[in-house]
Amino acid sequence: MRREESLRESVLRSRHLLRSPRRGAIGAPSPGRIESAPIPSCGRARDRAVDEPHADRMSLTEAIRSKGGIVRTLTLRDAGWSSRSLSQARASGAVIRPRNGWLALPDADPELVQASAAGVVLTCVTQARRAGLWVLREDRPHVAADGHSGRVRISRDPRTNESLARIHWAKPLVAREPEALVDPIENVLATVATCLPFEEALIIWESALRKRLVHLPALRRMPLPQRARRVADAASPFSDSGLETLVPVRLRWMGVRIVAQAWIAGHRVDFLIGERLVLQIDGATHVGPQREEDIRHDAALMLLGFHVIRVGYRDVVDGWPAVQDLIMRAVAQGLHLAG
DSSP: OHHHHHHHHHHHHHTTOBOOOOTTOTTOOOTTOOOBOOOOOHHHHHHHHHHSOOTTSOOHHHHHHHTTSEEEHHHHHHTTOOHHHHHHHHHHTSSBOSSTTEEEOTTSOHHHHHHHHHTOEEOHHHHHHHTTOOOSOOSSOEEEOOTTOSOOOOOBOTTTOOBSSEEEOSOOSSOOOTTOSBOOHHHHHHHHHHHSOHHHHHHHHHHHHHTTSSOHHHHHTSOOOHHHHHHHHHOOTTOSSHHHHHHHHHHGGGTOOEEEEEEETTEEEEEEETTTEEEEEEOTTOSTHHHHHHHHHHHHHHHTTOEEEEEEHHHHHHOHHHHHHHHHHHHHTTTTSOO
């Protein structure tokens, strides 16, 4: 009997089917006990090599997070993840599938998840806002799709049947990668210029230039649409805010010199119109100590012979005709002139 067991053991070892336990390992078989394992098929071995974690390899969720929390399934397959591992992750709730061919983490950016589900990329004012640019208003999500894209899925208002997103179909200046869910900045600015009024588009363009997201000479070399060419010709990288873009553009017709952020009486003023007219624009922070400091500065300006017009941010954005009327009447009285 012992001879037969010895013979069996030698045969199993010769076929590499015997698991040799480490001495003292937890769960190791007792001495003299023989355990064998079936030979895995090539396919199962390949799946195990993909699915099992390695010290030098990130997990599936880490791989998806490194791509921004959402990624094409094909990209994961190309990186070595098996169909089985992706299906198991979905079944466990570790990932979700917004659309066939895409996987996302449950806490992924909801706008990106919606873009992947709809088969579009975020662009125009929506992507401008996401990039931290100065956007005056966003009526609804703005997205883009190529003419040869697959079926675009955009919901409609059940009452009006109006699309809940604005779809831009124009050919992009910069080609979009298959993985892209947001438009390159050049495409965003070109779309903004063709979608928005000139003033609002110029504000976004100059905000992008100020943040150095794009270079003006490079933009001007591109085949811009006519409306985008007009914005490019007027744009400057030196405006510090959207208001510094908006006010001079709206008062340009008056032919009066306007200086933004002029330094007078130890403080900056928002705009110096002519030589003596100061336009100050209050934001949400102009309360408490800030407001008291503004009052003291206004008094110092008036003692120096300046005339101060102080308005709110919303007055400039939404009630411009009234603000412009104040400035026009001040100029008519010569309050912008010295002496």
